Amino acid sequence: MNKTHFVLGGDLKKSLTEGYTLDFKQLFKDAFVITRKHFLPLIVACLVTVAIVALLYTLSFEALSSLSDTNQTIVNFIFSSFIVTPLVTGLQMMGIHHAIGIKTRSMDLFNFFNIILKLALGSVIINIIVYVSSVLLSQLLGDIGLQLSIIVMLYLNMAFCMVYPLIAEKKIAPQLAIKLSFKLINKNLRQFTFLFMTLGLLGFIAILPSGIGLFFFIPFYFNIMGIVYRQMCGVGVVATEVTENTDQNDSSTEQNSNNDDSKNNTDFEA
Numbered sequence: 001m002n003k004t005h006f007v008l009g010g011d012l013k014k015s016l017t018e019g020y021t022l023d024f025k026q027l028f029k030d031a032f033v034i035t036r037k038h039f040l041p042l043i044v045a046c047l048v049t050v051a052i053v054a055l056l057y058t059l060s061f062e063a064l065s066s067l068s069d070t071n072q073t074i075v076n077f078i079f080s081s082f083i084v085t086p087l088v089t090g091l092q093m094m095g096i097h098h099a100i101g102i103k104t105r106s107m108d109l110f111n112f113f114n115i116i117l118k119l120a121l122g123s124v125i126i127n128i129i130v131y132v133s134s135v136l137l138s139q140l141l142g143d144i145g146l147q148l149s150i151i152v153m154l155y156l157n158m159a160f161c162m163v164y165p166l167i168a169e170k171k172i173a174p175q176l177a178i179k180l181s182f183k184l185i186n187k188n189l190r191q192f193t194f195l196f197m198t199l200g201l202l203g204f205i206a207i208l209p210s211g212i213g214l215f216f217f218i219p220f221y222f223n224i225m226g227i228v229y230r231q232m233c234g235v236g237v238v239a240t241e242v243t244e245n246t247d248q249n250d251s252s253t254e255q256n257s258n259n260d261d262s263k264n265n266t267d268f269e270a
Helices: 012-017 024-037 039-065 069-099 106-110 113-159 163-169 174-187 189-207 214-233 246-256
Strands: 002-008 235-243 264-269
Touching (some): 024 039, 024 189, 024 214, 039 069, 039 214, 069 106, 069 113, 069 163, 113 174, 113 189, 163 214, 189 214
Antiparallel strands (some): 002 235, 235 264
């Protein structure tokens, strides 16, 4: 049994130094095809996420109502960091796996609770940066600062959109993931701004027909971001080649012929 490590897609170092270009026509076309192909596991995972979040908020509503506003904010902050973040990371990684041709299961949603501390730390740092930026602008510039803080908040959420996949897929520290995501997005800020504005418009359109369009748009969003991640950062893959011994070939040929005519099988793991 031999294992070969390689990267599918782009190169993170090259994207940071030389930049990258997004082909929007091909990007949206590929995302549409992938979403149709891998629709069921991702939409089920999305629905499970919504159900879990809604259930936990409902159960905790009465308990939180007796707390002060400050304590409620702290509890919601902790809930978001330790529950929502790993679930969102699971959805993002499902999109990345689809982008490199790997099938997923809906239960893959829960695969990243084993790195919950790293993901939560990343979430805490991001939320602090966004909160402090918004408060400073509001206090320094008044009403204008409040309007600017909304723009800054949208920009920062876009700039940090690759943080959780970098932590989960590259297995790097949250602080480094935040730094790399910020650099990657700003390396091609114009195209990323256009991408998020387009996705925002599509999301708005999806809401109009009683929200039915969201059933396709949300999986589409995670898949298109998975393709973008693949193109920018590349996805590490391990190829495991299992070669059967000559003495076993005769006894296994009949079994293998039901699947393929080759004596070697290659399995891929993200």
